[in-house]
Amino acid sequence: MGSFFNGDDVVQDKGARSLSYYFTKDVACVNHDMVTQLIEESASNGNCNARICLHTSPDANFQEMIIIEYRGKYFRPHKHLEKGESCHIIKGEVAMFAFDDAGKITHSHIVGRNGNMICRVGIDQWHTVIPISDYAIYHESKPGPFLAASDSIYPEWAPDGTDEQEALAFMEGLIQEAEER
Numbered sequence: 001m002g003s004f005f006n007g008d009d010v011v012q013d014k015g016a017r018s019l020s021y022y023f024t025k026d027v028a029c030v031n032h033d034m035v036t037q038l039i040e041e042s043a044s045n046g047n048c049n050a051r052i053c054l055h056t057s058p059d060a061n062f063q064e065m066i067i068i069e070y071r072g073k074y075f076r077p078h079k080h081l082e083k084g085e086s087c088h089i090i091k092g093e094v095a096m097f098a099f100d101d102a103g104k105i106t107h108s109h110i111v112g113r114n115g116n117m118i119c120r121v122g123i124d125q126w127h128t129v130i131p132i133s134d135y136a137i138y139h140e141s142k143p144g145p146f147l148a149a150s151d152s153i154y155p156e157w158a159p160d161g162t163d164e165q166e167a168l169a170f171m172e173g174l175i176q177e178a179e180e181r
Contacts (some may be wrong), residue, residue, distance in 0.1 A: 009028075019041060019042060023055070062143060063142055064141055067140055071135065075130055076159070076167075077097070077127060079124055080153075081124055081144070084125070084143075085120070089117055091137040095129070096127065097174055098107050099155070108178040108181055118149075
């Protein structure tokens with residue numbers, strides 16, 4: 001199995017917040033070997049979040065990513081003022097939540113369980129995706145371009161993640177709520 005990390009078709013985004021790779025051509029195909037290599041690369045970097053972007057740059061008008069995330073890492077609720085997004089599970093389970101402006105859960109779905117394969121949240125909708133299996137692999141789609149710091153807005157009612165115990169307690173409470181629904 002050759003490494004897709006060493007070819008001309010995929011390049012690493014060294015400035016990204018997570019381990020990220022972009023395809024360099026307009027036609028992109030992800031296979032099982034690539035996902036396996038991404039899992040291995042993530043594991044060798046401390047089980048960090050990782051992604052393969054099927055689009056060629058953060059400036060792309062449509063963005064699709066294969067994302068690996070791990071249970072126990074905090075994913076702060078947020079919204080995008082002009083973007084919706086969808087999550088299509090490949091392996092594992094994630095809990096996807098939508099909230100009202102006060103932080104009350106309006107929808108929760110465990111994607112990857114009971115036949116749930118894909119979930120979408122709309123424009124200007126508070127949401128988060130939390131892995132509930134040891135790790136989860138999913139396909140995320142949303143409009144681009146990626147706007148860095150202004151791409152997501154964060155609510156005051158959710159922990160900002162600086163207090164790890166507070167953030168983990170908040171996240172575990174959400175997971176428990178999803179499990180009970």
